[in-house]
Amino acid sequence: MIRIDSLVYRYPTGVTALDGVSLRVEPGERVALIGRNGAGKTTLARHLNGILRPTAGSVHVDGWDTAEHTVAELAAKVGYLFQNPDEQLFARTVAEEVAFGPRNLGYPGDRRARLVRRALEDTRLTGLEEVHPYQLSLAERKRVALAAVLAMDTPILVLDEPTTGADHAGVRDVAAAVSELAGRGRTVLAVTHDMDFCAENFDRIVVLAGGRIVRDGSPDEVFRAGADLAQAGVEPPQLMRLSEALGWSRPATTVDAFVDRLASR
Amino acid sequence: MTVGFYQHRESSVHRLNPLTKLTLAVAVVIAAFAVPLTWWPAALFLVVLVPAVLAARVPARFAALTVKFVGPLLVAVFLVQGLFFPGEGAELARLGPISVKAEGLAFAAQTATRLLVLIGAFLFLLLTTHPGVLMNAMVQRGLPPNISYVVSATLQIVPAFRERAQHILRAQQARGMATGGGLRRRIGVLLPLIGPLALGALTEVEERAVAMEARAFGATGRRTSLMPVPDTTAQRLARWGLAAFAAATIVANALGVFA
Amino acid sequence: MIELDDFSYAYPTGSRPALRSLRLAVPAGQLCGVVGPSGAGKSTFAHALAGFIPHALGGETAGRVVVGGRTVADTPLPDLVRDVGLVLQNPFNQISGVKFTVREELAFGLENLGVPQEEMVRRVDAVLAELRIEGLADRSPYQLSGGQQQLVALGSVLVMRPSVLVLDEPTSQLDPVGSGQVFDAVRALHRAGVTIVLVEHKLERLAEIADRVLVLRHGEVALDGPPATVLADPRLADWGVAGTRYTAAARLARERGLWPEDRDLPVTLDAAVAGFRAVTGGVESR
Structure with missing residues (x-):
């Protein structure tokens, strides 16, 4: 679904942001990209829809080589949720905003209507269709931006910091959308700093540091303490820290797993 | 980070009070336009600006920018004034309806060198003067802080604004918006770009206003400066001298000295 | 240090009051956390303490806010900044844009207040040391990371030596490294005796440093007490606050x-x- 081979990216300033990254992600996988600011997470994510082009190596999404397509063409394969909703919302109503992507992609009217309705339901925006997005709070605008990407119904979804600036309810919406999409065989890749969100909603965590992948595995494997993890600027999820402080040999990363281990003691 | 055109160097010109350099730039420009002698602007450029730029150790950047800004103007001036000069006079060459006259060329040369002085003088100022220091000096001389704010903030915020426009363009392309194509499509593309840019700027302005007020920007008393801009008696005298020189060229021209 | 006396507020465009009959006092030196779902009035509360309500934002108020013995509504904003420092969410929007180095950025407020130059240099140096950002002094504020910019925003109000510091979700736009820097600074200021009101949604961090936590809901105080009690309250989740x-x-x-x-x-x-x-x-x- 996503195939990245020996990807190198150098900014025009000469700074190497990605230094030989190879990654394969299968349909239905939920992958979180983590690491400190400047580690290359967003740079990597922006290669998936062609906003950035490889300096060396290649990126394929759903069989397409991103170097051979425009960003607008790649939008049919990859939905991309940007961190700041205010850099994309423009329409007079929430419904128009959400319909913008599907319209650009040339979906027929009935499919478009169905997708918009469903995206609004999934983000609990039903009833706000005719409201101007700028009358909403930042957390709500964040949900409109998410709905706008969901409505594009792409095989791959990239979410850049989906929980930053979102409230509790917004985080739950993102979490629900992620698991629902993966359940339908869609590939979800998120860039995030929220480790608890990561541990609870993703089955694979990829840690980037200095433009390279330094860890790749399940949350339980990846979040185990270690020098490279600290160096990558990653603070483990709360329950990982708790189970390690308790000296458990098999730490847990989520509430359910933690209590299950506690019960099986 | 590069701020405007400023080039940092250790030079006596850089250490001058910005007002002295500003006065020099303005005086030279006035003189260049006031005196109608053909050779005069070129002389000012060679005798005043070139040595000043050399002393400031920014000749390469100065030359590059001068060529970049003056070059196209030069071509335009010579084409228009040199080839289509309306007056009578000796014809040097002729190509169909177009005639090249000596007077036309002379007039073109004068206009071109005046532009050269105009652009050169302000490039000299901007290359050797940090805009922050210039604004500091102006505020210390009584420029209202609001005006200084608009000028300085524009210098720093415009690049950020441009970057945001890029982000918005990408965000809309990532939603399948194609940007190429015919005029109609290009116009259709405008709203999704300008909408977020304008609304984002509004939110930002509101927040920035609060942040500024939280730093007592609205205070009405006397302001002080962390880095008072140094000034000397010699420079003060030099500024009066430059002002007098500029005034003299205007008066001399009005009295018909160069006629 | 801070007293709200039956304070209510409605925005000029708002149909419902954003804050309703708040009655509370924050003693000197306390670190008071404020949490609540979005739209609960947290940000409004912060702006009311710092005087932007009613001075800059207008609207209808009732009751009083008193900070350091002065009634906020009767004190002009430029005088209030010596009493209350306000730090906002977005570090980028707090940079003045008129200063080209961090050192000058920090001095901006003092210049506006007309503080003498030697005094200004002393205070700026003290704040640079206090926040451990001496190394950034000569950098452009635009070249910094978000966390560093937020420390500069914090420093640029600290130079005015306010007795109360109000921070409105100062880490919501920052990565964990940046958040850590800001929390470390807040902890140090708390130890130094500054009265702090911190609106924050990273509860696991807030729980470690706050003396007290207020939960706002629909513009009212829904809970008020020590973090160990308030943050363990089972109703938080129903109110849209993740424990x-x-x-x-x-x-x-x-x-x-x-x-x-x-x-x-x-x-x-x-x-x-x-x-x-x-x-x-x-x-x-x-």
């Missing part, structure tokens, strides 16, 4: 009979470690 995972784990453990009914639920890592050690008798899990 810490430590609390959630202990609560689930209690539902499954693994945590005694009479034991308080933990809100910090330390309390959780102590609690679960006691519960498991220190036995290693298999």
Whole structure:
């Protein structure tokens, strides 16, 4: 679904942001990209829809080589949720905003209507269709931006910091959308700093540091303490820290797993 | 980070009070336009600006920018004034309806060198003067802080604004918006770009206003400066001298000295 | 230090009051956390303490806000900044844009107040040292990371030596490294005796440093007390506030009979470690 081979990216300033990254992600996988600011997470994510082009190596999404397509063409394969909703919302109503992507992609009217309705339901925006997005709070605008990407119904979804600036309810919406999409065989890749969100909603965590992948595995494997993890600027999820402080040999990363281990003691 | 055109160097010109350099730039420009002698602007450029730029150790950047800004103007001036000069006079060459006259060329040369002085003088100022220091000096001389704010903030915020426009363009392309194509499509593309840019700027302005007020920007008393801009008696005298020189060229021209 | 006396407020465009009959006092030196769902009035509360309500934003107020003995509504904003410092969410929008180095950026407020130059240099140096950002002094504020920019925003109000510091979600736009820097600075200021009101949604961090936590809901104080009590309250989730995972784990453990009914639920890592050690008798899990 996503195939990245020996990807190198150098900014025009000469700074190497990605230094030989190879990654394969299968349909239905939920992958979180983590690491400190400047580690290359967003740079990597922006290669998936062609906003950035490889300096060396290649990126394929759903069989397409991103170097051979425009960003607008790649939008049919990859939905991309940007961190700041205010850099994309423009329409007079929430419904128009959400319909913008599907319209650009040339979906027929009935499919478009169905997708918009469903995206609004999934983000609990039903009833706000005719409201101007700028009358909403930042957390709500964040949900409109998410709905706008969901409505594009792409095989791959990239979410850049989906929980930053979102409230509790917004985080739950993102979490629900992620698991629902993966359940339908869609590939979800998120860039995030929220480790608890990561541990609870993703089955694979990829840690980037200095433009390279330094860890790749399940949350339980990846979040185990270690020098490279600290160096990558990653603070483990709360329950990982708790189970390690308790000296458990098999730490847990989520509430359910933690209590299950506690019960099986 | 590069701020405007400023080039940092250790030079006596850089250490001058910005007002002295500003006065020099303005005086030279006035003189260049006031005196109608053909050779005069070129002389000012060679005798005043070139040595000043050399002393400031920014000749390469100065030359590059001068060529970049003056070059196209030069071509335009010579084409228009040199080839289509309306007056009578000796014809040097002729190509169909177009005639090249000596007077036309002379007039073109004068206009071109005046532009050269105009652009050169302000490039000299901007290359050797940090805009922050210039604004500091102006505020210390009584420029209202609001005006200084608009000028300085524009210098720093415009690049950020441009970057945001890029982000918005990408965000809309990532939603399948194609940007190429015919005029109609290009116009259709405008709203999704300008909408977020304008609304984002509004939110930002509101927040920035609060942040500024939280730093007592609205205070009405006397302001002080962390880095008072140094000034000397010699420079003060030099500024009066430059002002007098500029005034003299205007008066001399009005009295018909160069006629 | 801070007193709200039956204070209510409605925005000029708002149909409903954003703050309703707030009655509370924050004593000098206290670090008071403020949490609540979006739209609860947290940001409005912060702006009211710093005088932007009513001075800059207009609207209808009733009752009084008193900070350091001065009634906010009767004190002009430029005078209030010496009493209350306000730090906002977005570090980028707090940079003045008129200063080209961090040192000058920090001095901006003092210049506006007409503080003499030698005094200004002393205060700027002191704040650079206090926040441990001496190394950034000559950099452009635009070249900094978000966390560093937020420290500069904090420093540029600290130079005015306010007795009260109000921070409105200062880490919401920052990565964990940047958030850590800001929290370390807040902790140090708290130790130095500054009265702090911190609006924050990273509850596991807030739980570790706050003396007290207010929960705002629909513009009213829904809960008020020590973090260990307030942040473990079972109603938080219904109100749209996510508690810490430590609390959630202990609560689930209690539902499954693994945590005694009479034991308080933990809100910090330390309390959780102590609690679960006691519960498991220190036995290693298999």
